[in-house]
Amino acid sequence: MDWNRLDKTQSQAILEQVINAADPGLFSRNSSEASFKPLSFYQDFMVYRITNYATLPSFSLDFLSDGESFHLLDGSPQAFEIVNAKGSLYLNETNLIDYVEFYLANITADDGDIYMIRDVRSLPFIESLSFDQQADLQSKHAEPQTVLDEETGDFIALVDLFYDGTLLKSGIIVKSNGTIDIQPREMIMSSKSQFVGANA
Amino acid sequence: MIEVKNPFIALKKAVTAEKTVEKRIIRHANEREIIEHCLNMLSLSDAGQELIDFAAENDIKYTVLRGRTARDYAPNSQNAYIVVPDSMPTDSADIVIHFTGALKEAIQEYEPDLRRIGVEKGEAVYAYKEAEKFEDKMLWQTIIVYELGKLANKSEFIDSFAAMGYYHLIEGYEKDLTGN
Numbered sequence: 001m002d003w004n005r006l007d008k009t010q011s012q013a014i015l016e017q018v019i020n021a022a023d024p025g026l027f028s029r030n031s032s033e034a035s036f037k038p039l040s041f042y043q044d045f046m047v048y049r050i051t052n053y054a055t056l057p058s059f060s061l062d063f064l065s066d067g068e069s070f071h072l073l074d075g076s077p078q079a080f081e082i083v084n085a086k087g088s089l090y091l092n093e094t095n096l097i098d099y100v101e102f103y104l105a106n107i108t109a110d111d112g113d114i115y116m117i118r119d120v121r122s123l124p125f126i127e128s129l130s131f132d133q134q135a136d137l138q139s140k141h142a143e144p145q146t147v148l149d150e151e152t153g154d155f156i157a158l159v160d161l162f163y164d165g166t167l168l169k170s171g172i173i174v175k176s177n178g179t180i181d182i183q184p185r186e187m188i189m190s191s192k193s194q195f196v197g198a199n200a
Numbered sequence: 201m202i203e204v205k206n207p208f209i210a211l212k213k214a215v216t217a218e219k220t221v222e223k224r225i226i227r228h229a230n231e232r233e234i235i236e237h238c239l240n241m242l243s244l245s246d247a248g249q250e251l252i253d254f255a256a257e258n259d260i261k262y263t264v265l266r267g268r269t270a271r272d273y274a275p276n277s278q279n280a281y282i283v284v285p286d287s288m289p290t291d292s293a294d295i296v297i298h299f300t301g302a303l304k305e306a307i308q309e310y311e312p313d314l315r316r317i318g319v320e321k322g323e324a325v326y327a328y329k330e331a332e333k334f335e336d337k338m339l340w341q342t343i344i345v346y347e348l349g350k351l352a353n354k355s356e357f358i359d360s361f362a363a364m365g366y367y368h369l370i371e372g373y374e375k376d377l378t379g380n
Contacts, residue, residue, distance in 0.1 A: 021225050023263055025279035052275055054316070055305075056330045059273045061226065061265075072226055075268035075285055108268050110287060 003035040003049060010034070018050055018063070018070060027052045027059075039102065040095040042088045047073070047102075062106070075108035077179075084178035091155060091174065096146045100157045100172055103180060111164035114182075118144060123162065137167070140188050149173070160188060230290045231264040234282075237291050238262075238299040244354070245347035247340060251303050255280070260306050262299070270294050272302035277309030293360035296348075297341055304340045308333055342369040350374070 006014065014034040019027055031054035036046045044066045051060040062073040064083045071079035080103060083089070091099060104114045117123060120141045126134060144159040157172040167188035173181040228234060242248030254260075260280055267283035270292075274280050280302035284295055308314035314333050319326045341361070349358035349370070358370060 018226075023226065023279075025261070025263070025275060026226070026265075026281065028275060054275060055273060056334075059275070061267070070225060072266060073268075074266040075287070106268075108285060108287065 003037055006034045006036060014048060014065075014067075015050060017068075018061070021070065028054055039098070041091055041099040041102075042083065043090055044086075044088045045083050073106045075106070077103075077107055079106075080178055089178045091176065091178070093146045093148070093155070096155045096157055096174060097144045097159070099178070100144075100159065100174065100180065103178075104161075109163065113163075115162040116144065117141065117160040117162060117167075137188065142169070226265050228264040228266045228284050229286070234264045234284060234290050234295060235262045235299075238282075238296050241293075241296045241348060241354075242300065242344065244352045245344045247343045247347055248300065251300065251307065251340070251344075254307055254310075255303055258307075258310065260303065262303075270298055272298040272300075272305065274302045274305035274309075277306055280306040293348075293354070293356040294364075297345060297357070297360060297364070300341050300344050301337050304337045305333065308336060338366070338369065342366070342373050346370055346373050 005011075011032075011034040012029065015027055015029060015032055019029075027050060032050060032052045034048055034050050036048045038046050042064075045064050046066075048063045048065050048070070049060050050063070051058050063070040064073065064079050065071065066088070071082050073079050089099075101116045101118070104116050107114070115123070120126065120134075120138050126137075129137065141160050142158070144157060147156045147158065148154075149156055153176065155174045157174060159170055159172060161168050161170050161182075161184075168184045169186040169188060171183045171185055173183065175181075239252060242252050255262075258277070260278055263279060263281045265281055265283045266286060268285060269283070270285060270288060271283045272281070273283065280299070282295060282298045282302050284290075284298075288295065309316065314329075314336055316333070317326060317329050345357045345361045345366075348354045349356075349361070358367070361367065361370060
């Protein structure tokens with residue numbers, strides 16, 4: 001889903017909150033604006049992006065917010081923990097994959113970002129693979145899938161991930177409080193040399 | 201020797217919340233330590249010391265923000281920001297290089313030829329000015345990395361700059377200096 005721009009009044013209100021809480025020099029009121037995306041798995045919270053367009057490249061910070069409290073998405077799971085503890089998280093079979101994708105897209109692991117693969121053709125490094133490798137990858141890739149562990153009541157997202165130069169099939173256990181536990185199951189492709197520059 | 205990591209173990213560790221709770225919303229928990237390290241390193245370079253002196257004379261403030269990836273940012277003449285991930289060691293050479301960039305960009309606002317302009321004068325003029333600003337920032341980063349790496353024997357600065365893809369700038373600068 002694309003970002004929705006807030007109107008000028010709403011944008012200024014959000015900016016004031018962040019500027020007051022953070023640092024007066026961080027975003028100028030004239031050259032900055034706020035936008036948002038609704039999140040299907042949160043009842044009260046959305047993700048807000050505040051961008052200063054005065055500099056090149058433009059400077060952005062993303063927050064989870066209910067309009068009153070702001071939690072910086074800084075690459076750690078902290079913002080998720082705080083928001084999830086407020087009871088806003090509502091997970092079901094329909095939105096679980098969205099939650100996992102958003103979560104992984106907003107945390108950074110020690111060896112870089114973790115990509116959840118929805119569509120092999122959209123992988124940033126796909127062009128660097130040979131046609132055979134692309135076909136092989138396509139044949140092994142499965143669409144993300146949600147299953148319910150009836151014993152524990154936890155959801156499990158079965159997804160393909162790209163992490164630290166490796167493509168893996170993984171089961172991601174998502175507890176009702178939103179914590180996630182990645183259980184890699186099988187390597188799809190492991191040669192790091194095939195993905196040089198994929199994290200750039 | 202290249203360390204081969206086990207992606208299975210690394211992935212399991214990747215999303216555990218072992219980091220300490222950060223009280224402030226945006227500022228880095230080790231902000232003071234990072235700024236002190238950057239200033240200490242820059243003071244070992246003549247060019248770096250020049251930037252620090254200018255900042256002190258003009259009351260330019262330094263701020264370290266938490267973020268996903270390291271970068272520099274200077275929204276105006278009074279504030280130089282760097283973004284540092286929690287996971288990055290606070291004495292990393294990368295941080296000092298970004299700090300240099302942010303500081304030089306703030307100082308550009310005091311230089312008539314390099315002061316930021318809006319798009320009112322046309323996109324071409326704006327793009328030209330931004331290119332000039334970038335070139336100036338890179339020049340200062342190159343000089344400081346060279347002075348720290350080659351003259352102060354802190355090779356990690358050369359390594360970091362090379363990893364960012366700018367080793368050719370060090371080579372070029374050295375060639376200019378030596379005439380070879």
